[in-house]
Structure formats: structure tokens, C-alpha cells
Amino acid sequence: MKTNEEARRRTAVVTGAATGIGAAITERLAGQGMHLVLVARDGARLEAAAERLRAEYGVQVSTPALDLSHQDAPSRLAEWLTDAGTEVDVLVNNAGASSLGPVADSDPARVRHLVDLNAGAVAELTALLLPAMVARGRGAIVNIASTGAYAPAPYAAAYAASKAFVLSFTRAVWAETRSTGVRVVAVSPGPTATAMNTRRMPGKREPGAVADTVISALRGRGPAIVDGRLNAVQTFVFSRLLPASTATRIAERSLRKAALGS
Numbered sequence: 001m002k003t004n005e006e007a008r009r010r011t012a013v014v015t016g017a018a019t020g021i022g023a024a025i026t027e028r029l030a031g032q033g034m035h036l037v038l039v040a041r042d043g044a045r046l047e048a049a050a051e052r053l054r055a056e057y058g059v060q061v062s063t064p065a066l067d068l069s070h071q072d073a074p075s076r077l078a079e080w081l082t083d084a085g086t087e088v089d090v091l092v093n094n095a096g097a098s099s100l101g102p103v104a105d106s107d108p109a110r111v112r113h114l115v116d117l118n119a120g121a122v123a124e125l126t127a128l129l130l131p132a133m134v135a136r137g138r139g140a141i142v143n144i145a146s147t148g149a150y151a152p153a154p155y156a157a158a159y160a161a162s163k164a165f166v167l168s169f170t171r172a173v174w175a176e177t178r179s180t181g182v183r184v185v186a187v188s189p190g191p192t193a194t195a196m197n198t199r200r201m202p203g204k205r206e207p208g209a210v211a212d213t214v215i216s217a218l219r220g221r222g223p224a225i226v227d228g229r230l231n232a233v234q235t236f237v238f239s240r241l242l243p244a245s246t247a248t249r250i251a252e253r254s255l256r257k258a259a260l261g262s
């Protein structure tokens with residue numbers, strides 16, 4: 001276990017960092033004395049969050065504003081980090097978007113945007129920052145997936161598929177790196193009370209609880225963790241006990257009403 005003084009020299013990059021789950025994670029990491037690089041599109045909102053974290057925890061916080069769904073954004077972030085001389089100890093790929101509705105009624109460009117952000121940017125940022133961690137023999141990458149990763153989700157098809165990619169990709173990279181000293185892990189929240197999910201749902205969790213799970217995942221060993229006991233049971237049933245066709249039908253029933261109101 002590192003002392004706070006040692007942790008103070010470490011830096012975490014958190015995407016989607018100014019709101020919801022990302023903001024709660026940055027709060028925990030700043031509380032450990034880590035310097036932060038906060039990434040999202042809204043630069044003013046990032047800077048407001050950074051001001052608060054600097055004042056409260058005395059850590060250094062930078063705020064490169066980027067749209068991570070853009071093809072060149074991950075490499076621009078990596079260049080920015082190199083130019084700033086920032087050695088990244090922890091990467092949290094948290095930025096994400098969701099959409100509800102049948103694919104046939106969706107804007108095709110928005111479907112592509114969602115996949116580029118939720119899956120493409122996660123894979124590219126992992127591939128960009130992992131080599132230096134492996135070379136140093138330490139570091140951590142947390143990829144935020146979702147309980148939606150564990151079964152197809154009609155009316156949230158691209159979202160669930162993008163998170164299934166994150167989960168599968170992360171499990172595989174975990175296996176590739178398990179003897180390198182680098183920790184790679186997927187954390188899957190279920191319904192969490194953020195701007196992304198304003199629906200009234202039983203058992204909804206708070207962003208702070210998810211952040212606590214992320215912090216304990218950093219200390220753990222396995223490749224994938226589901227946030228919350230109820231969510232863990234649900235994903236186990238959906239992915240291990242039920243046939244895919246049944247799991248899909250159940251997901252369809254619960255999402256259809258939310259998407260179509262009927």
C-alpha cells in the first residue's frame with residue numbers, strides 16, 4: 001500500500017470527468033492525492049470541476065477538452081500528455097453516451113458516434129497508454145462498461161453492444177497484461193443516478209457508490225467487476241444461467257416501455 005506522499009506524485013487521466021460517475025471517481029482519486037487530467041467536451045464545466053478539486057485537495061488538475069468520438073481525439077490526447085511531460089499512472093475510460101430507441105428509427109451518424117465514443121476511443125486510448133505502463137511495470141486502466149454488456153438489449157442495441165465490446169476487450173487485455181504489474185479491469189455499473197439515466201428505477205445506485213467500486217477494483221485482481229450486489233446477481237443470471245434468447249426477451253420487455261412508452 002502506497003503512502004499518500006507516494007500517491008501524490010501519481011497522475012490519473014479520467015474521461016467524462018466533470019459529471020456523474022466520472023466526477024465521483026475524480027473526487028476519490030484526488031482524495032488519494034493524485035494529480036488529475038480531466039477530459040470531456042465541455043471545457044468550462046471541466047475547468048469548474050478542476051478549480052474545486054485543486055482548492056479542496058491541493059492536487060494539480062489539467063483539463064484538455066476533447067470530443068472523444070472524433071477519430072483523431074485519442075491520439076491528440078496522447079500527444080498532449082507527452083508534450084506536457086505527463087506520465088500516466090491510472091487511466092479511467094469513463095466517458096460514454098447512451099441512446100434509447102429502435103435502430104431503424106435512429107440517426108445512423110449518431111449510432112456511429114456512440115460506438116466510436118463508447119468502444120473505439122476506449123480501445124485506442126488503452127492501446128496508446130498501455131505500452132508505457134507495461135514498460136514501467138506498473139499502472140492501471142479501468143474501463144467503465146455496464147451491466148448492459150452482459151446481454152443484447154433491444155432498444156439500446158448499439159449501447160449494449162458497445163459495452164459488450166468494452167467488457168470483452170478489457171478481459172482480453174487483462175489476460176495479456178496480468179504478469180506485467182499493470183492492472184487492467186472492467187467495472188460495470190447498473191442503473192446509476194446521473195444525467196445519463198434519469199429514469200425512475202428500483203435499486204438505482206449513486207455515482208459515489210460506483211466510484212467506491214472502482215477504487216476497490218484498482219486494488220483487486222480479477223478482470224471484471226459488477227457494481228452492486230443486485231446488479232452482480234442479475235448479470236450472472238443473464239449471462240450464465242439464461243439462454244441468450246430468453247435474456248434478450250427480458251431486456252426487450254423492460255426497455256421497450258422506456259423507449260416507446262408502450
Ligand SMILES: NC(=O)c1ccc[n+]([C@@H]2O[C@H](COP(=O)([O-])OP(=O)(O)OC[C@H]3O[C@@H](n4cnc5c(N)ncnc54)[C@H](OP(=O)(O)O)[C@@H]3O)[C@@H](O)[C@H]2O)c1
Nearest residue numbers: 016020021040041042067068095096146191192194196197
Ligand atoms: N448512469 C448509468 O445508469 C450507467 C449505467 C451503466 C454504465 N454507465 C456508464 O458510466 C459512464 C459514465 O456515465 P454517467 O452515467 O456518469 O453519465 P454522464 O453524467 O452523462 O457522464 C458522461 C460523461 O461523458 C462525457 N462525454 C460524453 N460524450 C463525450 C464525448 N463525445 N467526448 C468526451 N467526453 C464525452 C460527458 O461530458 P461532456 O458532455 O462535457 O463531453 C460526461 O462528463 C458511461 O460510460 C456510461 O455508459 C452509466
